[in-house]
Amino acid sequence: MLSELLYMENICKSFFGVPVLKNVSFRLRHGEVHVLLGENGAGKSTLIKILSGAYTLDSGKIFLEGQEIDTSTYNPETASRMGIATIYQNFHLVPHLTVAENISLSSFPISRMRLINWPAVRAFAEKALQLVQLNVEPNTRVKDLTTSQQQMLEIAMALVQKAKIIIMDEPTAAISRRETETLFQIIRRVRSQGVGIIYISHKLEEIKEIGDTITILRDGEQVGTMPVQDVNMDQVVNLMTGKEIRTEQRHVKRVPGAELFRCEGLSVTGKFSNISFAVRRGEILGLTGLVGAGKTELARAIFGVDRLEKGKIFVNGKLLRHNTPRAMVEEGVGYIPEDRDVSGLCMNRPVRDNITIVSHAKRRGIGLDLRRDTQEARSFVERLQIRTDSLERQVKYLSGGNKQKVILAKWFQAHCQFLILDEPTIGIDVGARQEIYRLIDDFVKDGERGVLFISSDLSEILNVTDRIVVMVRGRITAELEPTGLTKQELMSYCLGLKNGVSHEVPL
Amino acid sequence: MNKDALRTLLTFISRQQSLSMFFILLIMWIVLAFLSPYFLTINNIFEITLQSAVIALLAAGESFVIFSGGIDLSVGSVFAFSAIVGGLGLVATRSVLFSLLASLGGGLFAGFCNGSAIIKLKIPPFVATLGMMGIARGLALILSRGIPIYGLPREYMWIGQGRVLGIVPVPTIIVLVLFTVMFFVLRNTRFGRFTYALGSNAEATRLSGVKIPPVMLGIYMISGAFAAVAAVIESARLGTMQPASGSGYELLAIGSVFIGGASIYGGEGNIFASLIGALIVTTIRNGLNILGVSAFYQYVVNGLIIIFAVAADQSRRAR
Numbered sequence: 001m002l003s004e005l006l007y008m009e010n011i012c013k014s015f016f017g018v019p020v021l022k023n024v025s026f027r028l029r030h031g032e033v034h035v036l037l038g039e040n041g042a043g044k045s046t047l048i049k050i051l052s053g054a055y056t057l058d059s060g061k062i063f064l065e066g067q068e069i070d071t072s073t074y075n076p077e078t079a080s081r082m083g084i085a086t087i088y089q090n091f092h093l094v095p096h097l098t099v100a101e102n103i104s105l106s107s108f109p110i111s112r113m114r115l116i117n118w119p120a121v122r123a124f125a126e127k128a129l130q131l132v133q134l135n136v137e138p139n140t141r142v143k144d145l146t147t148s149q150q151q152m153l154e155i156a157m158a159l160v161q162k163a164k165i166i167i168m169d170e171p172t173a174a175i176s177r178r179e180t181e182t183l184f185q186i187i188r189r190v191r192s193q194g195v196g197i198i199y200i201s202h203k204l205e206e207i208k209e210i211g212d213t214i215t216i217l218r219d220g221e222q223v224g225t226m227p228v229q230d231v232n233m234d235q236v237v238n239l240m241t242g243k244e245i246r247t248e249q250r251h252v253k254r255v256p257g258a259e260l261f262r263c264e265g266l267s268v269t270g271k272f273s274n275i276s277f278a279v280r281r282g283e284i285l286g287l288t289g290l291v292g293a294g295k296t297e298l299a300r301a302i303f304g305v306d307r308l309e310k311g312k313i314f315v316n317g318k319l320l321r322h323n324t325p326r327a328m329v330e331e332g333v334g335y336i337p338e339d340r341d342v343s344g345l346c347m348n349r350p351v352r353d354n355i356t357i358v359s360h361a362k363r364r365g366i367g368l369d370l371r372r373d374t375q376e377a378r379s380f381v382e383r384l385q386i387r388t389d390s391l392e393r394q395v396k397y398l399s400g401g402n403k404q405k406v407i408l409a410k411w412f413q414a415h416c417q418f419l420i421l422d423e424p425t426i427g428i429d430v431g432a433r434q435e436i437y438r439l440i441d442d443f444v445k446d447g448e449r450g451v452l453f454i455s456s457d458l459s460e461i462l463n464v465t466d467r468i469v470v471m472v473r474g475r476i477t478a479e480l481e482p483t484g485l486t487k488q489e490l491m492s493y494c495l496g497l498k499n500g501v502s503h504e505v506p507l
Numbered sequence: 508m509n510k511d512a513l514r515t516l517l518t519f520i521s522r523q524q525s526l527s528m529f530f531i532l533l534i535m536w537i538v539l540a541f542l543s544p545y546f547l548t549i550n551n552i553f554e555i556t557l558q559s560a561v562i563a564l565l566a567a568g569e570s571f572v573i574f575s576g577g578i579d580l581s582v583g584s585v586f587a588f589s590a591i592v593g594g595l596g597l598v599a600t601r602s603v604l605f606s607l608l609a610s611l612g613g614g615l616f617a618g619f620c621n622g623s624a625i626i627k628l629k630i631p632p633f634v635a636t637l638g639m640m641g642i643a644r645g646l647a648l649i650l651s652r653g654i655p656i657y658g659l660p661r662e663y664m665w666i667g668q669g670r671v672l673g674i675v676p677v678p679t680i681i682v683l684v685l686f687t688v689m690f691f692v693l694r695n696t697r698f699g700r701f702t703y704a705l706g707s708n709a710e711a712t713r714l715s716g717v718k719i720p721p722v723m724l725g726i727y728m729i730s731g732a733f734a735a736v737a738a739v740i741e742s743a744r745l746g747t748m749q750p751a752s753g754s755g756y757e758l759l760a761i762g763s764v765f766i767g768g769a770s771i772y773g774g775e776g777n778i779f780a781s782l783i784g785a786l787i788v789t790t791i792r793n794g795l796n797i798l799g800v801s802a803f804y805q806y807v808v809n810g811l812i813i814i815f816a817v818a819a820d821q822s823r824r825a826r
Contacts, residue, residue, distance in 0.1 A: 305714065329716025343714055346707035348774045357704055360697050361716035368695050370511055410715065 004066065005030045005196040006051075006165055011060035013046055020046045023060075024222045026215060028165065028196040033187060035207045035228070036200045038217035039240055039491075040291060040456050044200055047217070048167055051198075052086045053079035065164075085158035086167040092157070093150055095143035100125035102142055103157055128160040129153075132186050148179035155186060159195075166190065167198045172206060173292045184210050202290045204233055204495055218242055233497060234488075241458065241487040254466055256280035259317065260450040261333070261418045263302060266311030271297040272474035275311070279418065282447035284440065286465030286482070287454045290494050294474040295454050296338050299422045303328050303335040305343075315418065329361060334411035336404070338422040344407045347396040351388050352377040354395050354406050358414035380409040384439060401432025408439055419443065422454045437464055458487050458494070472496045512691070528766060528783050535790050543797045551793070553676055557667075557744065559789035560678035561737045563782050565760035566767075567689055568733030570781045571726045573764045574693070576706035576773025577632035579727065581621060581639035582734045582760050586753030588643040589613035589735035594656035594748035603663045610735045617643050618731025622724035640757070647750040656748040667743025678740045682782070685736070689729075690778050698725055706773025758809050763788050765816035788812065 006028040013021040021043045028034050036044045049055040051062070053076040062069045064082055093102055100121050109120035125138035134152040142150060151171060158166050172180045187197060187210055201207060207214060211228040216239045224239045262278040272294035279285045289295050301308040304323040313320045315331040328335070337343045346354055355377045360368065377391050384405045388398055395406055404424060411419055421440070425433045441464075443449055455461050461468055462482050470478040470493045477499035480490070492498045540547040565582050572579040593610030597603070617639060624635040669677040693699035701722045704712040713719055734753075742748045766784035769776030791812070792805055 303714070325714050326716050326718055335714060337714065343708070343710040346704045346711055346774060348770065348772075349703060349707045353700060353704065357700070357712070357715045357717070360700060361718075363697070366696050366698070368697055368700060370695060414716075 003030050004028075005032075005064070007061075007063040008047070008051065009061045009063070011047065011050060011062075012058045013043075013050060013055065014058060020220050021050075021057075022220045024217065024220070026222070027225075028198060030194040030196060031191050032212045033191055033197045033199050033210055035211040035214040036198060036217065037202075037207070037214060037236065037240060039458070041219075042217040042240075043220040044217055045169070046220075048086065048169065048198065048200070051079070051165075052076060052084055052167060080161070083162055083164035084167070085161065085163035085165070086169070087151060087154045087158065087171060088169060092154060093142045096141060098139050098141055099129070099136060099145070099153060100138035102153065103128050103138075103160065106161070124160070128156040131159045132156045146175075146179075148175040148182070151175065151183065152186065155190070159190065163195060165196045165198065167200075169200045170202070170292065171199070172201060172203060180206070202292075202495060204236065204497065216240055233492075237488050237491050237495065237497070241491045254282050254284075254444065254447070256283035256450075256466065257447050260315070261452070262314040264312045264314075266298065266301065266308060266313075268297065268301055268306070268309050271301075272471070275471075275476055277469050277476065277479075279450040279452055281450055282444050283467065284444055284451045284453050284465045286461040286468040287452060287471065288456060288458065288461045288468060288490070288494060289471035291456055292473075293456075293471040293494075295456070295471055296422055298471070299335065299420050299452075299454055300337075303333065303420060305335075305337075326361075329358060329414075332415065332417035333420065334358070334414070334416035334418070335420045336407050336411070336422060336424055338426065340404060340407055345395050345403060348394050350392045351381065351386070351395055351398070351406060352391040355380050355409045355413055358410045358416070362414055376413055377409075380413055384409050384412075385435065399432070401428045401435070404428060404432070404436060405439070408436070412443070417448070418450050418452070420452045420454070423456070424453070425455070425457070425460060433460075440464065456494075458490050462487060462490065470494055470499075472499070512694070528768065528780065528787065532783060532787050532790065535787065535794065539790070539794045539797070542794075545797050546794070551797070553679075555786070555789055555793050556679045556682075557676050558793060559785050560676075560682045561741045562756070562759045562763060562789055563682050563785035564685065564733050564737035564740065565756055566763035566781045566785045567686060567778060568730035569757075569760040569764050570689075570767075570769065570776060570778045571693075571702055571729045572632065573761070573769050573771075574706050574773060574776045575702045575723070575726050576709065577625070577636075577726070578761065579621065579632065579636045579730045580757050580761075581617065581636040581643055582730060583753040583756035583758075584640045584643035584647070585614055585617040585731050585734040586738045586741075586756055587647040587750055588617060588650075589731075590738035590742050590748040590752060591647045591651045591656070591750055593735075593739060593742070595650060597659065597663070598656060601660070603660060606663065607739060610739050611732060612735075614731040614733070614735025614738070615728050616731070617734070618728035619724060621731070622720075622727035625727070626720045626723055644750075644754070651748070651750040653750060655750065657746070659742065659746050659748075664743050664746055667740050667745070678744070681736070681740065685733075686778060686782055693778060698722060702726055703774055706770075706775075708774070755806065755809075758806075758813065759785075759788050762809060762813040762816060765813060765820065768820065770820060771817055784816075 004027065008026040010023045010025055011021050012023060024043065024047060026047065038044050046055060050057050053074050057071055062071060094105065103125045104121045109117040109124065111117040122138050129136065132152045132155050134149060134156060136145065136149060145153065155166065171183060191197060199211060208228060213225065214228050214231055215225040216223050216236065218240060258281055259278050260281045264276045266275040267273040275298055277285065287295055300306045302313060304325045304327065308323060313323050315333060320327060320331065352373060356373050374391060381388065381391065386402050386405045386409065388402065395403060398406065425436055440451055444451055453465050462485060465482055468480040468482055469476050470480065472494065477496065478493045545551055569579055569582060589610040592613035593606045596609030597606035621635050621639050624630055625632055666677055671677060671680060693702065701712065701717050704717065705719065705722055738753065741752065763784035764776065764781045766787055767776065767780030791808055795805055795808065
């Protein structure tokens with residue numbers, strides 16, 4: 001039974017000259033659940049996207065059941081014709097159509113009158129739903145299904161299209177424990193029919209439960225492949241994070257001052273619950289956790305972008321009644337969103353306007369002093385070394401790192417006291433990254449201001465912050481001192497293998 | 508005007524679409540002068556500035572809306588509504604000043620309703636102003652019982668027909684003054700800055716602490732106010748207030764702004780470029796008239812202008 005289904009050999013891929021996959025080989029057999037593990041940016045999703053035809057590879061070969069695939073003409077359509085299906089979070093479903101319509105969408109059965117044969121559509125849907133034992137009426141609209149049912153439906157659609165390989169990317173991220181059980185039953189059944197499953201998840205207990213084989217990627221390299229029963233968790237964490245010796249970059253140990261920001265019992269149903277922490281003047285508090293832990297949702301709710309259901313927020317000891325972005329800005333809080341291009345910048349406005357917008361928002365009065373505006377903008381462009389040929393240049397023409405510096409500049413220029421940074425270095429090259437760390441460091445240096453630094457890049461969290469809180473599935477599970485903490489230890493906290501307080505934390 | 512402003516004005520003139528549009532306008536005038544002996548007459552040139560005054564003023568208000576990423580389809584109807592409100596005020600009080608204020612109030616009120624609907628009911632500008640397009644037209648017809656108002660006093664008519672120093676038409680002066688004022692509103696006030704920012708990225712603007720509702724209200728009220736001023740000028744020129752007037756003017760106003768090179772996605776645009784746009788739109792109409800082309804074709808031409816102006820913008824963007 002366990003013959004070879006897929007073999008990806010020496011796959012290489014780089015983006016803009018940066019290698020993302022380096023000679024990765026991956027083997028999947030019939031009836032195997034093969035788990036892919038790795039930190040963010042390790043190359044898991046790139047590998048998956050190459051297999052599903054979304055990316056083309058730079059070099060390497062792909063064999064499907066022993067037959068080499070012509071990778072030059074390989075695309076998502078040929079991939080799905082060859083039986084490779086990817087289950088995204090309801091990515092393939094049309095929410096306003098019914099279950100039956102979704103199942104038949106790619107090829108509707110036609111009657112003799114050249115019209116859609118609805119009884120056949122329904123019968124086909126019933127057969128498909130049977131495969132995953134999903135007990136829903138075929139005429140239900142997809143948007144009325146639960147997330148878990150939608151996932152089942154996607155699996156059913158993959159199966160009726162005779163999928164040989166099903167790729168599941170974090171399939172249990174948004175479903176309950178009981179639904180997970182159901183999913184696992186289906187996976188076991190599908191597996192027994194000889195379908196190969198590539199399973200991406202960070203939940204180690206699940207991996208032990210459902211996986212057969214595990215492959216670990218780190219920085220685009222394949223660092224280990226082994227049967228799940230031989231695996232011990234410490235070894236997995238070590239492989240994921242690497243044995244690198246941490247370089248202590250910080251020279252000065254900051255002594256934090258008075259409390260600047262505090263939140264108590266913040267909750268949003270389904271996102272995070274009972275979050276409490278404080279940030280002091282002159283302190284960079286790190287907030288880390290895996291993707292999906294609820295960090296971004298927390299940041300958005302704190303700044304008032306999304307509604308907060310429960311909890312209190314204090315800035316400078318003052319309780320904020322309504323935490324709208326406007327009120328937060330007035331209290332001297334700034335926010336750099338994760339999707340900075342989408343909600344951080346006015347792309348077709350000049351650098352100057354972007355830098356001065358917050359201070360104008362806080363100010364009263366009618367007029368603008370354009371000369372002062374220009375002076376202010378110029379002084380920040382120089383201070384932050386923003387590379388732009390003119391203050392009038394539209395921000396969209398700047399590089400990622402320089403865009404981020406413009407956002408930093410607008411908060412600095414408005415004398416912001418407390419900055420919430422969500423993944424501030426994502427998609428930014430190494431050089432600009434160092435500059436951004438230095439700017440954040442300068443920002444808190446004089447002991448007046450504070451930062452909440454959110455990142456899932458563990459090295460960055462360890463190097464930049466003074467104190468770390470770890471979020472796992474919407475809850476804070478640990479508060480840690482970065483000094484002396486290893487990346488491996490921090491990873492085990494993020495994975496939920498450890499929790500609590502690692503060292504004496506003065507507060 | 509300080510030195511900076513002058514430089515900005517010069518850089519604006521030297522910029523891509525505005526400049527090319529200015530040349531297109533000149534070329535059109537030259538071609539029309541060859542095609543028809545009537546075109547380059549003093550009378551006709553003033554006719555163009557007079558005709559363009561109404562469209563230009565509507566385009567000035569529309570510019571604010573389009574720069575902020577919205578669209579105002581109601582300007583043609585609000586035009587008629589504020590004309591009738593002013594006309595009724597005139598009939599009731601015989602005071603020209605009161606009538607002018609009533610018109611302006613009508614325009615501001617319609618704009619206020621547009622802005623409020625967008626903010627409070629959370630509906631897109633397209634829908635809010637489409638609704639207002641029907642409402643304002645209906646109110647104009649109801650209030651006037653469908654009957655035009657005649658018998659405007661001479662002082663009122665002077666606004667549309669008078670000449671300063673015996674040469675320059677009053678509407679031309681009104682246009683130049685208001686455009687200059689609005690140029691500085693967009694450039695030198697917080698409100699102007701936020702108008703562009705809102706059009707460029709509303710979410711980023713909100714997250715920067717800008718209070719969006721007052722900005723939005725201001726934008727649509729300016730659009731309504733300009734519709735009122737345009738209505739006053741046309742009423743004064745024709746000596747009558749018509750409940751059916753201004754229909755189709757939204758097409759001309761929006762077309763003028765797009766010809767001026769404003770982005771349909773907002774955040775970009777220059778109000779003087781919209782003025783050139785209005786001159787082009789009017790020249791085409793005027794040229795077609797002189798060449799004896801039926802007025803019916805003019806609608807077709809106006810429609811084509813909008814489509815090609817935006818297509819030009821898109822291809823510029825794709826580069």
